[in-house]
Amino acid sequence: MMPATSTTGAISSPIQTLLDPPRLVTRRPLLQTDGLLKRYGRVTAVQDVELRVYPGEMVGIVGESGSGKSTVLRLLNLQELPDEGSLILDLPGYAETNLFALDRFQRRMIQCQHIGIVYQNPYLGLRMQTSSSGNIAERLIMAGERTFQTMRQVARESLDASEFPLERMDDAPWQLSGGMQQRVQLARAIALRPLVLLLDEPTTGLDVSVQALVLDTLKHLQHELQPATVLVSHDLGVIRTLTDRALVMRHGRVVEHGLTDQILDDPQHPYTQQLVHARLS
């Protein structure tokens, strides 16, 4: 695009020739969901959720408890199926496929190879009795790796990338502190270099200094690996620090979405205004 600026014939529309079209226009979204609907008995947990996440982008989901944030994340992780709706990931061979329509086996392969998740509660994401490096090796085993030294090497690398002290890599997670457990979860999530990273309140329950360290690690990894990330949090500080765009959810619906700064500084929806102003400062 840049050489176009030197040609004289393009003067009539200088702005169009000077600027690259924005990435959001040229690139396909990596993750694309439409019309998500999930009911648990009489409760409608999620309704009409539409989401686009581009490679390298981090999208935040905010909302009160019970607003359906975590349900959306579980659906994106393919661990539950919605009643309606579709999920499309821009993967080779699956670019037009609704992943919810695949069989259990295929879903598990995609989940294992392309999606990494970090839960708020490490007990959901880790095997507490298995060594930390083993928790990472499990992902490799599921993807078909059968060489012991490779597993050790990858475990070491991804634990190192999530800034975990390597001398404790063979300790079981139940022996570790909360912050370290989150780092093991993160290392497990990024071991196979996933295209999609899902973070479910990764820093809730950690003290402020450890929280800052984990956030720092997350930011660093996001920059390095460039996954499409969805971050669920009710902590607006975390959302502001990390995310590019944000969605506000209430009663299972998206009430407002836009750039993070715009949402937090100039909230339009009454609920968002309430949420932003309810923050202690």
Add this chain to the structure above:
Amino acid sequence: MRRRLLKAVALPGYQVPYASRELPIARGWGTGGLQVTLSLVGPCDCIKVIDQGADDSVNAANLRRFIARMTGVETTTDALQATLIQSRHRIPEERLREGQILVLQVPSPEPLLPVQPDLAKAREMHADADYALMWLSLYEQLVQYGTFTTGAEYPVLVHGRYLMSPSPIPRWDTPMLHQAAHVTLLAAGREKRLYAVPPYTDVYPLEFEDVHFRVESQQGRVCYQTGARHKLMNELPQPDGQVRYQLSDSGYATKLWQHQQGDTVTIGATYYDDAGNFYHRGYLKPDTDPA
């Protein structure tokens, strides 16, 4: 029962449920194996019963006498003469041939039980061929102990599909199931499951590409009765603190001894030769050291 056995042979390594009946012996004493033996035995059969390699232990002697009394078939201690061999914990050292049937008594048919206590989930894992947890437990053994610590009942993959517990045979016997000429039937009475390894079927132990499965080393062990080497030995502690070794397979030991006394006995080819090499060359890979 026979129909279930046919199904088991048709799906190598798959655990087929069957109606395990009450028997005049207690569960845990070989009721699964006994039911298979009794359902297969015919008037021309010749039976051998093994318990921990021995033909003369209480369990083996009682089962042999019971089968003979119920069916009137001949019994033997010679693995080559027998057409039907019921065994607990061992496979004979001499190679079995086509047409012979080996029945193994199984105390715990589910190989995934140590890693997945929920049997319904374990069955789902079999259906998905999802054995990641088993591999993970091997990884953990290497990380913690630097070697595979599973002694007997080492998990094997049958015909590239189902993970199977080969009954608590020692690791020494596990390779004998691979591409064997005989058929192996395995039955658990209490758990009401039976499964099979048909003749000439691939049976591979789980092993990493750089850390291999090993059998128990019998290096330097010599049978004090027969002078045999490179067979599975029983360790006999002596009052003076020394140890002596004795062939675990007593039928084979008896024949070797008779041969040395000048009797005419036929001694068959064994799975491991006198230098300790397994008869399928390249099946047991050379040792490597995990770092």
